[in-house]
Amino acid sequence: xxxxxxxxxxxxxxxxxxxxxxxxxxxxxxxxxxxxxxxxxxxxxxxxxxxxxxxxxxxxxxxxxxxxxxxxxxxxxxxxxxxxxxxxxxxxxxxxxxxxxxxxxxxxxxxxxxxxxxxxxxxxxxxxx
Amino acid sequence: xxxxxxxxxxxxxxxxxxxxxxxxxxxxxxxxxxxxxxxxxxxxxxxxxxxxxxxxxxxxxxxxxxxxxxxxxxxxxxxxxxxxxxxxxxxxxxxxxxxxxxxxxxxxxxxxxxxxxxxxxxxxxxxxxxxxxxxxxxxxxxxxxxxxxxxxxxxxxxxxxxxxxxxxxxxxxxxxxxxxxxxxxxxxxxxxxxxxxxxxxxxxxxxxxxxxxxxxxxxxxxxxxxxxxxxxxxxxxxxxxxxxxxxxxxxxxxxxxxxxxxxxxxxxxxxxxxxxxxxxxxxxxxxxxxxxxxxxxxxxxxxxxxxx
Numbered sequence: 001x002x003x004x005x006x007x008x009x010x011x012x013x014x015x016x017x018x019x020x021x022x023x024x025x026x027x028x029x030x031x032x033x034x035x036x037x038x039x040x041x042x043x044x045x046x047x048x049x050x051x052x053x054x055x056x057x058x059x060x061x062x063x064x065x066x067x068x069x070x071x072x073x074x075x076x077x078x079x080x081x082x083x084x085x086x087x088x089x090x091x092x093x094x095x096x097x098x099x100x101x102x103x104x105x106x107x108x109x110x111x112x113x114x115x116x117x118x119x120x121x122x123x124x125x126x127x128x129x
Numbered sequence: 130x131x132x133x134x135x136x137x138x139x140x141x142x143x144x145x146x147x148x149x150x151x152x153x154x155x156x157x158x159x160x161x162x163x164x165x166x167x168x169x170x171x172x173x174x175x176x177x178x179x180x181x182x183x184x185x186x187x188x189x190x191x192x193x194x195x196x197x198x199x200x201x202x203x204x205x206x207x208x209x210x211x212x213x214x215x216x217x218x219x220x221x222x223x224x225x226x227x228x229x230x231x232x233x234x235x236x237x238x239x240x241x242x243x244x245x246x247x248x249x250x251x252x253x254x255x256x257x258x259x260x261x262x263x264x265x266x267x268x269x270x271x272x273x274x275x276x277x278x279x280x281x282x283x284x285x286x287x288x289x290x291x292x293x294x295x296x297x298x299x300x301x302x303x304x305x306x307x308x309x310x311x312x313x314x315x316x317x318x319x320x321x322x323x324x325x326x327x328x329x330x331x332x333x334x335x336x337x338x339x340x341x342x343x344x345x346x347x348x349x350x351x352x353x354x355x356x357x358x359x360x361x362x363x364x365x366x367x368x369x370x371x372x373x374x375x376x377x378x379x380x381x382x383x384x385x386x387x388x389x390x391x392x393x394x395x396x397x398x399x400x401x402x403x404x405x406x407x408x409x410x411x412x413x414x415x416x417x418x419x420x421x422x423x424x425x426x427x428x429x430x431x432x433x434x435x436x437x
Binding site for chain 1: 412415416419424425
């Protein structure tokens with residue numbers, strides 16, 4: 001599944017560099033998340049390997065790559081965090097860190113905007129609304 | 130063409146090919162590591178046929194007598210039938226000796242049936258009454274005894290049994306081995322970071338000696354954390370190893386171990402790390418090493434979960 005692809009130009013996922021770009025981004029992104037005082041508490045005490053693969057799936061989705069996420073998965077996966085107080089401000093922070101990660105990797109602003117738009121589309125499911 | 134029988138399967142092979150290569154070529158999932166006769170991971174048992182002497186070089190006489198051999202070094206010229214050493218079978222063991230090596234640490238040495246394991250893995254020790262606990266292996270494959278370091282806990286049923294009732298000759302059963310915190314040959318230049326607290330030193334001691342035995346020449350740094358200096362229960366042996374091997378450095382510390390490591394390695398790069406011991410500390414170190422730039426896949430961890 002390629003979101004936002006069309007026949008004329010390469011897909012967003014390909015423009016971003018595909019799977020290798022995900023690999024490059026995931027550790028940078030995960031480190032940002034772990035040290036950010038605004039959201040780090042939601043990522044404490046969890047298995048880091050499992051957490052990393054979840055981050056990878058999230059990035060793949062946001063990059064317009066091949067994942068099968070349903071809104072229901074999103075809701076179920078984050079329900080316990082919503083109970084811990086996960087709200088819009090935390091979601092904003094994640095989007096911000098995602099943008100920062102891509103900037104660090106030298107991704108053009110236009111593409112970062114597209115990634116943010118896809119990530120944004122999960123907001124209500126993540127926050128259980 | 131001669132054939133190799135593995136359980137119920139039969140594989141033709143060219144003379145000169147090792148048993149390990151024949152099995153791998155045919156997609157048989159056998160454990161192996163160094164492919165050079167060092168690690169012992171590929172040990173099998175022959176049930177029919179002639180084993181070349183080179184495949185049993187360095188093995189104990191009692192093992193040779195039972196037909197154990199190293200598949201990577203075994204190049205048979207004729208028919209051979211072999212079976213695996215079943216990793217999940219119960220392994221019979223007897224206590225050779227129990228020695229107090231620190232205020233709260235016992236060294237347990239066992240005589241066991243041969244079984245394939247990697248230094249740094251752990252086994253589950255069980256008694257006839259069903260009591261079972263997991264302990265890391267501090268010895269290397271091929272050594273005379275299977276060695277473990279047991280922390281004495283005030284209400285620890287197994288550790289109290291070992292201290293108060295167990296005798297040399299007492300029978301035990303082992304299950305395993307388990308765990309993926311072990312040295313993998315093939316990158317002899319790579320820096321190794323070994324970090325453990327308390328009896329988390331046991332698997333690290335095995336991993337360290339496994340690396341040295343495999344000719345590891347990259348820097349190896351072992352940090353051992355304890356609450357007080359008396360807890361550095363392998364201080365003499367490790368200090369001696371550090372004198373013998375210029376690439377090995379040993380740092381015992383009573384300071385918070387994550388800080389000690391950070392002082393020495395503010396930016397660990399291209400390093401393999403092994404973390405063993407207290408689960409909270411293992412988790413903290415894992416996070417700190419990751420944040421310092423390490424790849425999570427290079428961080429091997431074995432968190433000791435307490436049970437009494």
